[in-house]
Amino acid sequence: MIAAGEYFPLTRLSVLAAARSPDGTERARALEILFSSYWKPVYKYIRLKFSQSPQDAQDLTQGFFAELLERQLLSRFDPAKSRLRTYLRLCADSFALNELKAASRKKRGGEFAHVALDFSAAEDELRAQAIDPASIPSPESLEDFFEKEWIRSLFSAAVEELRGVCEAREKQKAFQLFEAYDLAGEENVSYGEVAARFSLPLTEVNNQLAWARREFRLIASARLRALCGSEEEFAQEAKTLFGVSTR
Amino acid sequence: MTFLSDKALERLRSSEAADFSGTRYKVREFIARGGMGVVYAAEDEKLSRRVALKVLDTPDANGELTGRLMREARILAQLEHPGIVPVHDVGVLPGGRVFYSMKFVEGLRLDRYIVQLDSLPQRLRLFLRVCDAVAFAHARGVLHRDLKPANIMVGSFGEVLVMDWGLAKILREPSLSGDETLLTFGQKANSESDSTPSTVITGHGTVMGTPGYMSPEQARGETEKIDARSDIFSLGAVLKFIAIGGAQGKSAALARPLLAICAKATAESPNERYAEVSDLAADVSLYLDGMPVSAYAENFLERFKRFYKRHEVAILLIAAYLVMRVLVLLLFRR
Numbered sequence: 377m378i379a380a381g382e383y384f385p386l387t388r389l390s391v392l393a394a395a396r397s398p399d400g401t402e403r404a405r406a407l408e409i410l411f412s413s414y415w416k417p418v419y420k421y422i423r424l425k426f427s428q429s430p431q432d433a434q435d436l437t438q439g440f441f442a443e444l445l446e447r448q449l450l451s452r453f454d455p456a457k458s459r460l461r462t463y464l465r466l467c468a469d470s471f472a473l474n475e476l477k478a479a480s481r482k483k484r485g486g487e488f489a490h491v492a493l494d495f496s497a498a499e500d501e502l503r504a505q506a507i508d509p510a511s512i513p514s515p516e517s518l519e520d521f522f523e524k525e526w527i528r529s530l531f532s533a534a535v536e537e538l539r540g541v542c543e544a545r546e547k548q549k550a551f552q553l554f555e556a557y558d559l560a561g562e563e564n565v566s567y568g569e570v571a572a573r574f575s576l577p578l579t580e581v582n583n584q585l586a587w588a589r590r591e592f593r594l595i596a597s598a599r600l601r602a603l604c605g606s607e608e609e610f611a612q613e614a615k616t617l618f619g620v621s622t623r
Numbered sequence: 624m625t626f627l628s629d630k631a632l633e634r635l636r637s638s639e640a641a642d643f644s645g646t647r648y649k650v651r652e653f654i655a656r657g658g659m660g661v662v663y664a665a666e667d668e669k670l671s672r673r674v675a676l677k678v679l680d681t682p683d684a685n686g687e688l689t690g691r692l693m694r695e696a697r698i699l700a701q702l703e704h705p706g707i708v709p710v711h712d713v714g715v716l717p718g719g720r721v722f723y724s725m726k727f728v729e730g731l732r733l734d735r736y737i738v739q740l741d742s743l744p745q746r747l748r749l750f751l752r753v754c755d756a757v758a759f760a761h762a763r764g765v766l767h768r769d770l771k772p773a774n775i776m777v778g779s780f781g782e783v784l785v786m787d788w789g790l791a792k793i794l795r796e797p798s799l800s801g802d803e804t805l806l807t808f809g810q811k812a813n814s815e816s817d818s819t820p821s822t823v824i825t826g827h828g829t830v831m832g833t834p835g836y837m838s839p840e841q842a843r844g845e846t847e848k849i850d851a852r853s854d855i856f857s858l859g860a861v862l863k864f865i866a867i868g869g870a871q872g873k874s875a876a877l878a879r880p881l882l883a884i885c886a887k888a889t890a891e892s893p894n895e896r897y898a899e900v901s902d903l904a905a906d907v908s909l910y911l912d913g914m915p916v917s918a919y920a921e922n923f924l925e926r927f928k929r930f931y932k933r934h935e936v937a938i939l940l941i942a943a944y945l946v947m948r949v950l951v952l953l954l955f956r957r
Binding site for chain 2: 494497500532533535558559560561563596
């Protein structure tokens, strides 16, 4: 796993390119990044789309990543044709369908011992989200769901990394403020409330939050860039991810 | 790992708001999303004036996108013309995002403005001003490559400005080295309710421009074949849009010479199009003056009709005079 606080490799070489690298260490690290970013969206997606029990969804998720390696599916990905995320979702679809059709499934995924797949946490999240599979009526909604879960996965990892960066730079206060304001639950809080809670002047809250958000954006952008198949895909993804009106 | 609620995700996604702290600019409002980034209305606090800021979407220090935005700014800086939006400044924000500031144009996009103009001659004169700006850019060796009504602004005093040079191509400009092609990423030229087709993603040898306005060679991704005549194709499509009075208009209502001008400008083969923007503008001017246009060979009847229309008053006066003379002669004979 990537240690908290360790900056994500700011490299032009995408995870995809690294995953195809002849260098075994680089390839393993790239796959680790890829799996740690995608396993949770894939798991939740399989759980909902195919109405699988947690145990079966776990088997399918691990099996899918095993298949990704065994059949070298990443080498068939063409960035000109689709986004990496769409490709992986379609691969997961196809894999799950085939597995469910098969009379018996072999349990796989032992190869991923180095990637901690905390399925119980994913189940807790699904419960926290209170998602009723029946409320997802169309394939499009499931695609949106997968997209959202992928963003959640990417941002969660970036937040953890930011936490580490703040600790390393002794800026824990900035992270606490970021947590209190940006990561707060469903209710919005005001800068004033945060300032009062931390007994800080408003300007300090403003400055600390600006710094934390800037760092977060840098980290999330670096992770995003590494997970994209091309510069064009990165530009599009960055726009999709952060491209909301900022009025 | 921290579980992020939907609300937290929303906050984090909007946290991309550009951080202008420490700069001379105070952002007032979001205007639109351009090819490479976001455009804001802002106040230049040093000069106390309103400006527009185009900011790159992501921090990309020394990256490809930064290079493109900077080149777009440099192109604009070199195109000093009343019909081309002037650039004031370029810089890097504390978060690493590159931006440039330009004149804030108060007005309407052409596609929204045109529906207010009932008079065809007025609309055509407006088109001639667009041609002036594009001809100027061509004279400086710059192609726009994404001319469309949504990229043309009409200011509150009727000034016409050609915007969004993010797809511009430099044909000859020694001071702008490197890849000659400026490309913008993004599927939408404007995020606000832009009903016009949006700019297509581009890359070396791939499609760039806007469907309906880009030339066939652009649509085929034949970047090496793109020259001034590709912009002329787009201008022809814009002319048709302007002449029929917007997207809801009907081309059947247009006079044949005007239709012929549009057809010549938007010919499939570049060789069949006008060679220069000035040739297209000249034909539109001739049409406005009631003169024969190069794009259309009129028959005798049409020539007579045009002659009559052009000299209607004089012809009617002469006819009236002749009728009077005949009547007087007839009366005196009695």
